[in-house]
Amino acid sequence: MTTAPTEPLRPKDTAELSKLLAGMYASATPVEVRGGNTKAWGHHSAHATALDTTGISGIVEHSAADQTVRVGCGTRFSDLQAQLASAGQRVALDPPDRGGTATVGGVLASGDHGPLRQRYGAGRELVIGATFVLADGTVAKSGGQVIKNVAGLDLAKLLCGSLGTLGILSEVVLRVHPLPQASATLTMKADAELATAAALTAGRSVAEPCAIEWDGEAMLFGFEGAAEGMAMRAEGLKADLQAAGLGAGDLGELSPAAAETAWGRLARSREAPAGGICIRMAALPSRLAELSAAAQKAAEIAGAEVALFSHAGLGLTDVVATANEGGSVEELLSQLRRLCSKVATSVVVRDRGWQGEPEIDLWGPRPDAASVMAAVKRSLDPKGILAPGRFAPWW
Amino acid sequence: MSLKAVRKLAAGLLGPDGVVEDPAGLRSYSCDGLTGWRATPGLVVLPTTTEEVSSIVAACHKHSVPFVARGSGTGLSGGALPATDGVLIVTSRMRRILEIDPDNRIAVVEPGVTNASVSVAAAPFGLYYAPDPSSQIVCSIGGNVAENSGGAHCLKYGFTTNHVLGVEVVLPDGTVTTLGGMTTETPGYDLRAVFVGSEGILGITTKVMLRLLPKAEAVRTFVADFASPEEAGEAVTAIIAAGIVPSAVEMMDHLAIQASEAATSAGYSLEAGAALIVELDGPRGDCEAEFARSVELCKQAKASKIRVAAGEAERQLIWKGRKAAFAAAGRLSPSYYVQDGVIPRTALGRVLRRISELSEAESILVANVFHAGDGNLHPLVLYNPAVSGEGERAERLASQIVAICVEEGGSITGEHGVGVDKACSMPKMFSEHDLATMKKVRDAFDPAGLANPGKLFPTPRLCGETPGPYRPHPTELAGVAERF
Ligand SMILES: Cc1cc2nc3c(=O)[nH]c(=O)nc-3n(C[C@H](O)[C@H](O)[C@H](O)COP(=O)(O)OP(=O)(O)OC[C@H]3O[C@@H](n4cnc5c(N)ncnc54)[C@H](O)[C@@H]3O)c2cc1C
Numbered sequence: 001m002t003t004a005p006t007e008p009l010r011p012k013d014t015a016e017l018s019k020l021l022a023g024m025y026a027s028a029t030p031v032e033v034r035g036g037n038t039k040a041w042g043h044h045s046a047h048a049t050a051l052d053t054t055g056i057s058g059i060v061e062h063s064a065a066d067q068t069v070r071v072g073c074g075t076r077f078s079d080l081q082a083q084l085a086s087a088g089q090r091v092a093l094d095p096p097d098r099g100g101t102a103t104v105g106g107v108l109a110s111g112d113h114g115p116l117r118q119r120y121g122a123g124r125e126l127v128i129g130a131t132f133v134l135a136d137g138t139v140a141k142s143g144g145q146v147i148k149n150v151a152g153l154d155l156a157k158l159l160c161g162s163l164g165t166l167g168i169l170s171e172v173v174l175r176v177h178p179l180p181q182a183s184a185t186l187t188m189k190a191d192a193e194l195a196t197a198a199a200l201t202a203g204r205s206v207a208e209p210c211a212i213e214w215d216g217e218a219m220l221f222g223f224e225g226a227a228e229g230m231a232m233r234a235e236g237l238k239a240d241l242q243a244a245g246l247g248a249g250d251l252g253e254l255s256p257a258a259a260e261t262a263w264g265r266l267a268r269s270r271e272a273p274a275g276g277i278c279i280r281m282a283a284l285p286s287r288l289a290e291l292s293a294a295a296q297k298a299a300e301i302a303g304a305e306v307a308l309f310s311h312a313g314l315g316l317t318d319v320v321a322t323a324n325e326g327g328s329v330e331e332l333l334s335q336l337r338r339l340c341s342k343v344a345t346s347v348v349v350r351d352r353g354w355q356g357e358p359e360i361d362l363w364g365p366r367p368d369a370a371s372v373m374a375a376v377k378r379s380l381d382p383k384g385i386l387a388p389g390r391f392a393p394w395w
Numbered sequence: 396m397s398l399k400a401v402r403k404l405a406a407g408l409l410g411p412d413g414v415v416e417d418p419a420g421l422r423s424y425s426c427d428g429l430t431g432w433r434a435t436p437g438l439v440v441l442p443t444t445t446e447e448v449s450s451i452v453a454a455c456h457k458h459s460v461p462f463v464a465r466g467s468g469t470g471l472s473g474g475a476l477p478a479t480d481g482v483l484i485v486t487s488r489m490r491r492i493l494e495i496d497p498d499n500r501i502a503v504v505e506p507g508v509t510n511a512s513v514s515v516a517a518a519p520f521g522l523y524y525a526p527d528p529s530s531q532i533v534c535s536i537g538g539n540v541a542e543n544s545g546g547a548h549c550l551k552y553g554f555t556t557n558h559v560l561g562v563e564v565v566l567p568d569g570t571v572t573t574l575g576g577m578t579t580e581t582p583g584y585d586l587r588a589v590f591v592g593s594e595g596i597l598g599i600t601t602k603v604m605l606r607l608l609p610k611a612e613a614v615r616t617f618v619a620d621f622a623s624p625e626e627a628g629e630a631v632t633a634i635i636a637a638g639i640v641p642s643a644v645e646m647m648d649h650l651a652i653q654a655s656e657a658a659t660s661a662g663y664s665l666e667a668g669a670a671l672i673v674e675l676d677g678p679r680g681d682c683e684a685e686f687a688r689s690v691e692l693c694k695q696a697k698a699s700k701i702r703v704a705a706g707e708a709e710r711q712l713i714w715k716g717r718k719a720a721f722a723a724a725g726r727l728s729p730s731y732y733v734q735d736g737v738i739p740r741t742a743l744g745r746v747l748r749r750i751s752e753l754s755e756a757e758s759i760l761v762a763n764v765f766h767a768g769d770g771n772l773h774p775l776v777l778y779n780p781a782v783s784g785e786g787e788r789a790e791r792l793a794s795q796i797v798a799i800c801v802e803e804g805g806s807i808t809g810e811h812g813v814g815v816d817k818a819c820s821m822p823k824m825f826s827e828h829d830l831a832t833m834k835k836v837r838d839a840f841d842p843a844g845l846a847n848p849g850k851l852f853p854t855p856r857l858c859g860e861t862p863g864p865y866r867p868h869p870t871e872l873a874g875v876a877e878r879f
Contacts, residue, residue, distance in 0.1 A: 065632050066739040066770070088638060111580075124588060125557050140832035144824070146737045147550075148769040149806035150543045150592050151813055151824055152851070153833040154556065157588030166584070178638030200498045204521065206612035208678055229680030236612075236678065282578040284499045314579045315499070345578045363582055368572045373584045375839035380832070391583065 008034070008050035014131060014139055014170040017056065021168070022137025024049065030388045031135075033164040035074060035103030039110040041350050042163045042362060042390035053105050056170055059083055067176050068128065068145055073105025073169040080104055084176055092120035092177040096267040105169040111161030114267060115211035115222060118203075118313045120177070123160050129173035130156035135381035145173045158376075165387045166380050180224035185259035186234055188241075188251040190219045192292035199285050199312035201244045207236035212313030214288070215266055219312070222263070269309055269320060272351035276322035277329045279336060283344040285315040290343045295319050298335035303327020318350070330360050337364055363394060370394045397458035398437045401482055404454045405440045408447055413488070415439035424483055427468040427475040428530075432815055436463070436477030443488045445563060445571055445601040452599060453569025455482055461845045464595045466507060466535030470542060471733065472814025474594045474850055481848075484599060486537050492516050493602070500607040501560065501577060506537025506600045510544075513605060522607040525552040528810070529718045537600045543592030545810040547717075548674075550768035551642040552608070554810075556591040563602035564590060567841035577604055589836055594812050595847035597840040611642075611676035615686035616710045619698040620667035624648050624763065625744040627669040630696035631767050632741065634673070637692060639685045643674040644768035648747075650727065651720045651762040651775070658723035661716025664700060671698075671767065672717055674710075720764045721775070727762065728777035730786075732793040736800030737809040740770035749799055750774060757788045761796075771809035772800070798823060813851045819858035821851070 011017040024031050030048040034040070053074035060070040064087045071080055077091075078100045084090050094114030095107050102112070108123040120126065129143030132155070142155035159169055190198055195214040202212045202221060211222030223233050234253060241248035254262060272278040281291055292308055299306040303324045310317040319336065323329050337347045349362040374395035377384070405414050415421055416438065425433040437460075442448045455462045461481035468475055477483045486507035494503040497520035502513050510531040513524040527546030528534055534544070540562060545554045552558075561575030575587035590597055621627040627646055634641060647655060647670050652663045663670050671693065675686045690701055704710040724731050738746050747763070754761045762775040774796055778789035797807050797820055807813070807820045821830060830852060840846075849857060 063739060063741070065635060065741045067635065068739070111585075117579075121553070121557055124585060125553065134832060138828050138832065140829045141825070142829065142833070144804070144806050146739055146770055146805050146809075148545060148554070148737050148766070148771045148809040150545075150554075150810055151806050151808050151817070152821065152829070153589050153836055154543075154592055155589065155833065155836065157556070158585060158836070160588070161585050177640065178635075181638060203500060204497070204609045206521075206609055206678060208609070208611075225678065226681040226684040228684035229678050229682075232680035233678050280580070282580040284496075284501075284577060286498045311579075316579055345576055346580070346582045348582050367581065367583055369574055369586060370583060372566065372572060372574075372586060372840060376584060376586070376836055379835040379839040394583065 008052040010052040010055045012055040014056065014133065017168060017170055018133050018137045018139050020051070021133055021135060025136040025383060025385055028383050028385060030385050032387050033168050035106030036076065036098070036101035038098035038102045039106060039112055039351070041110055042387070043359070043392050045388050048388070051168070053103060053168070060171065062087065064089060067147065068173055069176050070145060070171060070173045071104055072171055073103060075104050076100065077102045077104050077107050085179060088179050089176045090179050091126060091174050092116055093123055093126055096270055098271065104172060108160050108172065109162060109164050109169060115213050115263070115311060117311060118212050119208070119210035124157045126175050127156045127160060127172055128175055130159060130169055131171040132159060132167040132169045134167045135383065135386050140167070143173065147175055163387065163390050165377060165390050168386070182225065182227040182230050184223045184230045184234060185254045185262065186221040186223070186237065186251055187254055187262070188219050188248060189217065190214060192289040194246060195219055195310070195312055196286065196288040197244065198241060198246055199288065201240050201246060202237060203285065203313045205237055205240040207233040207240065209237065209313070212311070213266060214310045214312040215269070216308040220262060220266065266309065269307065270318050270351070272320065272353035273322050274353045276320065276353040277333070277349060278351040279319040279321065279333060280348050280350050281317045281319065281336070281340060281344040282346045283315050283317065285313060287315070287343045288312055288317065291317050291340060294336060294339035294343065298332050298339055301335050302329070302332035304329055304332040306332070330358060333360060363391060366394050397460050398480060398482070400458050401451065401454045401460050402438050405438065405451055408450055409440060409442060413441045413443070415441070424465065424468070424477060424485070427465070427470040427473060429471050429473040429814070429816055432473040432476050434477050434479050436483040437480050439483045439485060441485050441488045445565065448484060448565045448599055448601050449569050449571050451482065451484060452565050452567065455845055456568045456843065459843065459845065461848045463847050464537065464541070464599045466538030467509070467533045469530045469534045470538060470814065471735070471811040472808070472816040474541065474812050474814035474847070476815050478848060486535060489601070495520065497522060502605045502607055504536055504603055504605065506535060506540070506603060508536050510534050510536060510539055517607050521610055523610050524605055525558055525608050526555050529721070536603050536605070540591050540600050540603055541593065541595045542810070542812045547643045547645060547766065550644060550766070551640050556588065558606045559587060559591050559603060560606055561604040562587055562590055562600050564598040564600055566598045567843065567846045571601070575604070594814060594851050596837055596851055598846055611682070613679040613682040614674065614676040614710070615682055616672065616674045616704040616713055617690060618663065618702045618713055619671045619673065619693040620664050620669070620700040621671060621698055622668045624669040624747050626697055627671040628740070628743040628767065630671060630693045630698065633692045633696055634689050637688060639675070639689060641673050641689065641768060642676045643672065645672040645717050646670065646765045646767040647717065647720055648763040650760065651764045654723040654727050654762060655716045655720045657726050659716045659719045661712045662702070663716055667699065672713060721773070724762055724775040724777060728760065728779060730778055730780050732776040732789055734772065734774045734776065734793055734796050735808045735811040736772050736797050736805060738770045738772065738800050738803045738805040740767070742803045743767070743770065746772070746799055746803060750796055753792055753795055757792045759785070759789050759792050761792070766809070769809070770805065815850055815857065818849070818851060818853050821853050
């Protein structure tokens with residue numbers, strides 16, 4: 001094994017990326033791809049050569065009337081959104097901004113998302129085509145540039161959330177949506193029990209909130225759509241909450257400025273604090289209150305401070321934690337796994353607020369499908385050079 | 396022969412109701428909705444549980460017997476065309492809706508459950524299952540998963556892949572596993588994403604977890620008449636540019652309107668050059684506002700007539716007219732090819748001109764039905780097989796239309812799938828490397844290549860050394876299949 005150079009490699013286009021990878025594959029050199037390096041999730045290898053995608057950048061083609069954009073994966077996600085906005089459009093995905101450096105490829109490969117997932121789905125729902133490079137330098141594509149297309153296996157979606165282990169995204173085609181004409185944010189104080197019931201009611205409401213969030217103290221409901229409809233939708237949600245016996249007495253609308261602050265704070269809050277951790281628990285939305293109780297209990301046992309942030313309509317709850325004097329986030333993690341084994345389908349670590357040691361069990365119990373996943377990995381990257389060990393110990 | 400061993404196991408496992416062996420019975424499974432391709436399966440089994448599917452697939456694996464899954468057999472690309480030396484595994488006895496969880500908006504169903512019955516089961520809770528292929532009364536959820544089926548409303552709501560949370564599958568070696576699950580996220584690779592739309596080549600779905608949506612509060616539908624499809628296409632562009640995402644935008648050209656009216660008398664204007672069906676849904680205030688704006692935009696785009704559905708009955712009638720267009724083409728001509736190409740919507744005018752030039756050159760009529768919102772064309776290429784040479788000319792025309800779609804940056808198929816029908820067209824869209832990469836994923840699931848062989852990927856056996864125009868299928872040459 002060769003030692004890692006200090007300067008990351010920075011190809012400027014797909015052809016150069018392919019050439020670089022082919023060389024590394026020939027010498028079995030491990031590679032870790034990075035975009036903005038804002039979501040270094042999963043395990044990392046100390047010996048891997050860093051490959052920086054930010055050279056493959058820029059919008060290749062924005063076809064506003066066809067609602068598609070083709071973009072280099074090293075493009076900053078925020079730059080893409082700014083350019084689309086000038087044409088009245090956006091990618092309907094709102095991952096935490098993380099300092100504005102996140103790249104399109106990084107957002108997709110990490111599967112990161114924000115509250116809008118409630119309405120539009122995650123990156124996998126919005127990617128309609130991809131050009132990517134396999135470990136051995138093969139340039140391949142899947143999908144295309146039209147929204148509707150069922151020709152062949154949908155590998156673009158497979159690469160979403162694969163954390164740079166199956167292939168390196170170089171260019172993607174995304175579906176874009178019109179910027180909403182109007183938006184509104186409603187909020188109400190809610191403990192875990194109320195939040196659970198309110199999220200379920202909102203998820204079934206014909207008022208169709210595009211975001212259903214709980215920050216541990218209050219619910220935030222987002223609405224987007226026609227200006228003429230906003231007031232009716234707010235009233236509609238209120239009526240639905242009341243009909244469900246949830247009071248909704250203090251359901252109030254935030255001013256645009258206050259709403260922006262609230263959504264911004266919510267996005268930032270999911271980053272792991274220094275020395276701390278962000279743990280993602282996936283469960284049915286109806287189990288939120290149980291998760292919350294388990295998190296409090298785990299925190300007590302482990303000697304940690306925890307805060308909960310839940311995409312409550314989706315059943316995706318993040319526990320952001322730091323250890324108290326003498327406590328441990330590692331212990332918190334294993335307590336959470338123990339207490340939630342029947343409630344959550346997975347408890348995985350996302351952000352860590354430290355580098356290197358201690359190495360902890362990021363992924364938890366091995367899922368059933370891990371053997372097919374490992375087979376897919378072996379088939380696409382037989383020498384295992386792309387981010388080796390990222391999903392360890394599973395493969 | 397090895398098929399014998401599988402037959403013996405199946406007979407013991409499933410009993411007489413679960414196995415079809417007599418020649419007439421076997422022949423009734425010889426094709427799906429693409430009736431031009433036929434092959435009599437070696438054996439047909441009708442399991443009722445995941446365990447039974449698993450045992451049969453494990454036996455196929457052990458004895459190197461190919462197997463093909465079949466739902467309701469409505470597929471339009473020959474995906475469920477049986478293997479003559481293999482087993483056809485039919486899911487029509489796996490029809491239970493296992494769970495409706497209204498709070499979490501999830502339905503768990505067996506693969507043979509029909510698409511429409513999911514929405515029926517969810518209706519008492521104000522919920523429904525969004526993907527709505529025109530065949531929804533009969534087609535199965537397992538088939539929908541395999542084909543990543545769409546429907547008239549996929550412009551706003553997406554395709555099957557956007558509504559499947561998880562699938563329990565029997566892998567090609569007989570192992571049972573779950574890809575995805577009941578929750579929005581599951582850790583590791585999103586294998587559900589490649590499984591949906593994989594046309595039965597990665598294994599057999601035995602249970603599907605579906606996301607349900609609340610039924611929209613309001614729906615408004617109207618039909619706008621235009622002098623030509625090009626003008627109707629411009630109206631669609633104007634609606635989209637105004638930031639409106641209708642739940643459906645469909646179009647029929649003059650000839651398609653004639654056929655549909657003859658069959659349904661749904662009230663479309665016979666003199667219109669094109670009819671645009673626009674549907675908006677959502678919260679009432681939003682829906683009404685966007686409806687009014689869309690009508691106005693159609694008027695500005697020179698619509699000669701606007702017909703607003705006065706109520707649910709008239710709305711249903713409008714849709715009946717649209718959905719009948721396929722079958723009604725039979726009134727114009729004894730036989731026809733249906734294509735399923737996709738173009739970037741903005742290329743519509745140009746593509747239609749090229750299609751009409753080709754249609755003139757070949758003296759073959761083409762009726763056009765489109766999902767106009769997303770550029771998915773369904774040209775119906777009409778011909779009379781009794782007239783010598785017409786079949787060939789129609790086939791040539793149909794394949795030229797597909798080539799045009801690819802040239803315009805589109806796709807060979809928007810919803811019907813590749814199957815055997817378009818396997819030889821895959822190289823038009825994908826390079827050798829692209830296809831080899833897809834094959835690598837397939838190999839990870841099915842190294843022995845026993846699941847639905849000969850589908851999706853071009854094979855020398857099917858397509859010759861180089862991809863090209865139609866050649867007789869090897870089974871046809873062998874006399875075991877005929878193309879009508
Ligand atoms: C009149 C008509 C209208 C149609 N309209 C539409 C439309 O609007 N939109 C659209 O998308 N399609 C449409 N179709 C096509 C067809 O209905 C869909 O492709 C449907 O999903 C097929 O379902 P099926 O149960 O009939 O599958 P089948 O035809 O039985 O099988 C289709 C494919 O799925 C595989 N398969 C079936 N079950 C399983 C399983 N359990 N596990 C793994 N693989 C399996 C088969 O091997 C085959 O490859 C239409 C067809 C007709 C005849």
